[in-house]
Amino acid sequence: MKVLLIDFDGKLPNLALLKLSTWYKQQDDEVFLNECGYPDKVYISTLFRWNRTKVEKLLQVYPGADIGGTGWNKKKKLLPEIEACKPDYDLYKVSDILPRIRGGIATKASKIAKAETIVNAGIGFTSRGCIRDCGFCDIPEKEGDFHQVGNIGDLLNPRSNVLILLDNNFTADPDVIEKLHEIRDRGLVVDITQGIDVRLVTPEIAQALSEVKHLRSLHYSWDLMSFERQVLDGIKTLSGSVKLWKHLCMMLTGYNTTFDEDLYRFRKLRELHIDPYVMPYNLTYPTEKHHHFARWVNGRIYKSCSFAEYEPWVKAQNDLQMSLF
Numbered sequence: 001m002k003v004l005l006i007d008f009d010g011k012l013p014n015l016a017l018l019k020l021s022t023w024y025k026q027q028d029d030e031v032f033l034n035e036c037g038y039p040d041k042v043y044i045s046t047l048f049r050w051n052r053t054k055v056e057k058l059l060q061v062y063p064g065a066d067i068g069g070t071g072w073n074k075k076k077k078l079l080p081e082i083e084a085c086k087p088d089y090d091l092y093k094v095s096d097i098l099p100r101i102r103g104g105i106a107t108k109a110s111k112i113a114k115a116e117t118i119v120n121a122g123i124g125f126t127s128r129g130c131i132r133d134c135g136f137c138d139i140p141e142k143e144g145d146f147h148q149v150g151n152i153g154d155l156l157n158p159r160s161n162v163l164i165l166l167d168n169n170f171t172a173d174p175d176v177i178e179k180l181h182e183i184r185d186r187g188l189v190v191d192i193t194q195g196i197d198v199r200l201v202t203p204e205i206a207q208a209l210s211e212v213k214h215l216r217s218l219h220y221s222w223d224l225m226s227f228e229r230q231v232l233d234g235i236k237t238l239s240g241s242v243k244l245w246k247h248l249c250m251m252l253t254g255y256n257t258t259f260d261e262d263l264y265r266f267r268k269l270r271e272l273h274i275d276p277y278v279m280p281y282n283l284t285y286p287t288e289k290h291h292h293f294a295r296w297v298n299g300r301i302y303k304s305c306s307f308a309e310y311e312p313w314v315k316a317q318n319d320l321q322m323s324l325f
């Protein structure tokens with residue numbers, strides 16, 4: 001049987017498809033990623049809601065396709081016997097990941113190196129779910145309460161010492177310190193992709209985080225104004241062990257904060273010498289102001305001009321005024 005697995009969004013190999021690939025190869029089926037003539041079985045996974053129309057078009061080509069992923073059905077799960085499979089690390093090639101590393105000022109060589117790192121990394125969860133129930137987040141509905149699902153050792157890719165950890169709230173894990181020690185002792189380089197919940201960082205967790213090698217910055221978020229005290233206390237605790245230049249703070253905008261509150265959080269983080277990164281809520285329809293603010297912050301254009309002077313935003317306002325006359 002020919003099995004076609006389709007993944008067209010996200011920057012990382014799709015874990016569900018990696019496991020499906022292992023499962024079908026164990027049944028002696030042929031597995032293809034994204035391209036295959038006349039497949040007998042098709043799976044499509046989409047992470048983002050704004051890609052639903054692409055899935056609908058694919059459904060016209062493959063009407064019997066099995067569709068999953070947060071962007072389509074938050075409740076859909078793999079069968080237990082497939083979930084239990086290890087990822088098939090042969091499914092993705094560098095050429096599958098490279099086109100997804102877009103933009104920025106990185107050279108082609110460094111983008112290829114990044115794609116190689118991703119393809120050769122181990123990937124997966126040691127825990128799923130969360131202890132919180134943030135209204136803007138899909139995790140509580142998709143993954144439920146916090147629960148353990150695996151071990152660090154089960155996630156490793158023999159091709160490298162890089163581990164892409166997908167745990168939804170790693171610092172909520174009662175075993176977080178032991179897991180960080182295991183990562184340190186195995187000499188792994190970890191990417192905690194979902195960030196940490198900085199409000200839960202204790203001096204001991206901060207110390208353990210400082211003892212592991214991180215693939216990139218250590219990120220966390222300050223989403224709502226009501227979290228200010230807890231987030232700032234957590235940052236203070238974390239920075240007792242992890243240098244500030246290694247921090248990155250995501251800021252949710254357009255959910256229930258005003259633009260003044262977005263600017264306030266941005267300024268507060270910059271006062272602390274922390275890099276902010278704006279994540280507009282519901283990326284399908286960010287307002288023009290949110291869009292420009294995100295570009296201004298995430299492109300670090302704030303280092304050369306104020307938001308009021310940011311040319312694309314100034315132009316957008318002028319265009320709007322012109323259109324009113």
Ligand code: SF4
Pocket residue numbers: 130131132133134137138139140168169197
């Ligand atoms: S803490 Fe993070 S993962 Fe948990 S519900 Fe809130 S946003 Fe989602």
